[in-house]
Amino acid sequence: MSSYRVILHPSEEGFGVSCPGLPGCWSQGVTEAEALENIRVAIREYLEAVEELSRDEDSRVVEVAVA
Numbered sequence: 001m002s003s004y005r006v007i008l009h010p011s012e013e014g015f016g017v018s019c020p021g022l023p024g025c026w027s028q029g030v031t032e033a034e035a036l037e038n039i040r041v042a043i044r045e046y047l048e049a050v051e052e053l054s055r056d057e058d059s060r061v062v063e064v065a066v067a
Contacts, residue, residue, distance in 0.1 A: 004019050006039050007020060013028060013030065014030035014031060015034075017035045017036065019046075026039070027039045
């Protein structure tokens with residue numbers, strides 16, 4: 001399980017939320033709880049898309065730990 005910092009802010013429709021560590025990854029919700037659940041889904045889908053797009057015969061995905 002990974003953790004990501006997100007920025008949650010009120011909007012006209014409820015709450016907007018973005019993940020600064022993943023450019024372009026954002027979502028929204030009517031309630032704070034809904035916005036946070038929606039960004040969890042958006043982060044999962046973002047990471048899956050990045051992994052899929054980075055696959056080719058000459059590359060591979062590896063994980064590194066950062067302290």
